[in-house]
Amino acid sequence: MTNLITILLVDDEKSIRDGLKLLLPWEEYGFHIMGEAENGLDALEKIKEQQPDIVITDLIMPELDGLKLSNIIQRQYPEIHFLVLSSFDDFPYVSQSFKNGAVDYLLKPTLTKESLLTSLTQLSHQITKTEKKLSEQDLLSQQLNRLLAGYSDTNYDGLTTYFKEDNHYILYTNLLWYHTKEQVIQTLESSLFNNMLPYLIEKNEYGIIFSSSLPYSEIKLKVAEKLHSLRMVEPTTFFVLSSPIREINELKEKLHQLKSEAKEQRFYFKQHTFITEEDFLSLTSTEQFDTKKYLRSLLDNDYQLGLTRIEDYFNDVIIDLPKPTVLRQQASSIFYTLFSTLIDAYDKKDDLQQLKQEFLFTVGQLIYLEDFSIFILSMIERINIAINTKEVGITHENELLHNITRYIEHHYASDLSLAMLAETFHFSYSYLSSFFSHHFNTNFSDYLNTVRLKAAKELLLTSDLNLSEIANQCGYSDLSYFSRQFKKYYGSSPSKYRRENQL
Structure with missing residues (x-):
């Protein structure tokens, strides 16, 4: 039996495997079926263990088809020959896939004892010839x-x-x-x-x-x-x-x-x-990006500062020779946040959306540091141009305005300050101060005082609370200061206003 050519049968249908075993008196013709497998993955293990001379395999199988199986094995075991069986008449496909001389192809519907034996005999001759010619x-x-x-x-x-x-x-x-x-x-x-x-x-x-x-x-x-x-x-x-x-x-x-x-x-x-x-260069993990400062600049609508922080970061981090995969991931994360913020803040979003898609696609394709650096700087410049040639959309501004005024209306009785409000909304003190001047034509203290005095006026007209209680509920700890402010705003003292206007 040691001189027989060994064969492994691979087909997901057991009936086909059994039929093949009965089709020929294999050993009379010099062949020995040493095993069988029900799919390509199973066949890989069997081939590794048994190393047959010929693999007879189905073309279409689950897990791993005959084409992929033959390609894998031909790389690892180029001495193994393949005979492919299929129900599909697709000769051009098969001939393109099997250009090496170790593979033959037969159709199941037309398979006969004679055609199978002819193909096996041809393969056996190739095996004998190859064994003789294999050099050291x-x-x-x-x-x-x-x-x-x-x-x-x-x-x-x-x-x-x-x-x-x-x-x-x-x-x-x-x-x-x-x-x-x-x-x-x-x-x-x-x-x-x-x-x-x-x-x-x-x-x-x-x-x-x-x-x-x-x-x-x-x-x-x-x-x-x-x-x-x-x-x-x-x-x-x-x-x-x-x-x-x-x-x-x-x-x-x-x-x-x-x-x-x-x-x-x-x-x-x-x-x-x-x-x-x-x-080889000693590559490092990237220096941690100061996310807190970066996000603060975006929340402050100071996009120029945000872009400057990005540029400074990449200029510094590249010097440390970061691992490229980590560098690309960091760039994707930083710019994704930037684009998402800008798209929300601007009415005309198409250009920014296009830049975002271009960036996320391209940054992962860059294979050299030189190209990566040029691309980052170019994208920063293009973003600068995009945001400087558009008017700030009112959507973001109106939402911010609404949130701040609502918060003050709910918390005016507390010890509220501009610094506390800036911390709550994650803005800088200077930005929020400018925000009030721009939208209310007044400073924060005067705006808060106006809100408190309107609330006090409502309580004077609709409640039985005394003046000290009203002052306290409206955020004034000093009754005399409350009275002076009320008179300054409404032209009369709180008590006089109540007498003249309360029903």
């Missing part, structure tokens, strides 16, 4: 991919022998950063060093691993020279060279480190195609 380097690349992917059953004795030098290196990149992936792959796979193996452990994580006895300084120069020409066709190319690695079993951990850090480092290296791990 091909086998080592497969071994390397399994090691980097974290498979615990990987024996890397062959890698240790292959990488004869004392120091090993990883040249890492991410294919998501480029337009022409083929050019990147071609550049990396062209010979840089004698003992060099390419890896592709995930869809977009790519690079080479090599060993060398050259000094690190010479290695850097050699890599930089090789990658320089690539920038001509891919201006956003970015590669990271690891520091020397002594042991093969440390490669996986080092690759994980490069993968997690390269993206953030790239933010600060717009003009660089290639950096080394030694060049």
Whole structure:
């Protein structure tokens, strides 16, 4: 049985799997069905454990379909061949998805013993041919991919022998950063060093691993020279060279480190195609934004001050080399608050709403510090222009006016002051003072006195309270002061006013 070609059946319908098992006398033709799976995820586990020669799989399945399953396995186990079965006559789709020679395709409705055997025989010939042609380097690349992917059953004795030098290196990149992936792959796979193996452990994580006895300084120069020409066709190319690695079993951990850090480092290296791990900047958490002062400026309607605080903050924080993800999140939060406040305060909202949407979309797309800084400054300038070419809407002003006057009407009897009112509504003392002058043509003290005296007049006419009680209920602790103020405002003393006007 050890010479038989092994097969895994994958289909979400048990009846189909059972039918396939009965369709052929498998072992008479040199095949052995070693297992079956009911969906793509189940198949992944079975393939990892059993590593069959051929996988016969349905095209449309829950959890993970046949196309995705084959793509995943072909990266990890390129020696495994696929035979796809489907009820859907979609040859163009399948031919586009399976351009490697390891996959064949049959329709379930027209499937016969003969057609299945023909396809399996062709695949078996390919398997035999491939096994004969597999070079030592091909086998080592497969071994390397399994090691980097974290498979615990990987024996890397062959890698240790292959990488004869004392120091090993990883040249890492991410294919998501480029337009022409083929050019990147071609550049990396062209010979840089004698003992060099390419890896592709995930869809977009790519690079080479090599060993060398050259000094690190010479290695850097050699890599930089090789990658320089690539920038001509891919201006956003970015590669990271690891520091020397002594042991093969440390490669996986080092690759994980490069993968997690390269993206953030790239933010600060717009003009660089290639950096080394030694060049990595020590990135920090961002300095805490003074939210209290910022919100106070917005509540005071001092938007120019708010914009100044934003600009000063980003000018200062960038110097500390913050982590790009945190920097973008901070920018989104700060500007979202600003735009929301401005849109509420201005009658003509369309321009501000458009700026808000543009900002929130763009800030997350910026991949370099230089572009981020220019964008922030540009947005501040555009907001300045927007708010300085519009008249302040009356909606926000009227709401504020109503809230303040209502609060005074409910609290005039207490020891109310402008400072207390400013604290309650989160405005500066100077702003609220100007607010009263603008809207009431008087200062706060005179306005409050007017409210209190109107209340006192009402009590004089409608209650039996004595003058001391009325003065106290209206916020006057001194009867004589109350009487002087009342006479000054109404032209007669409180007692005389009551006698002449009370019914």
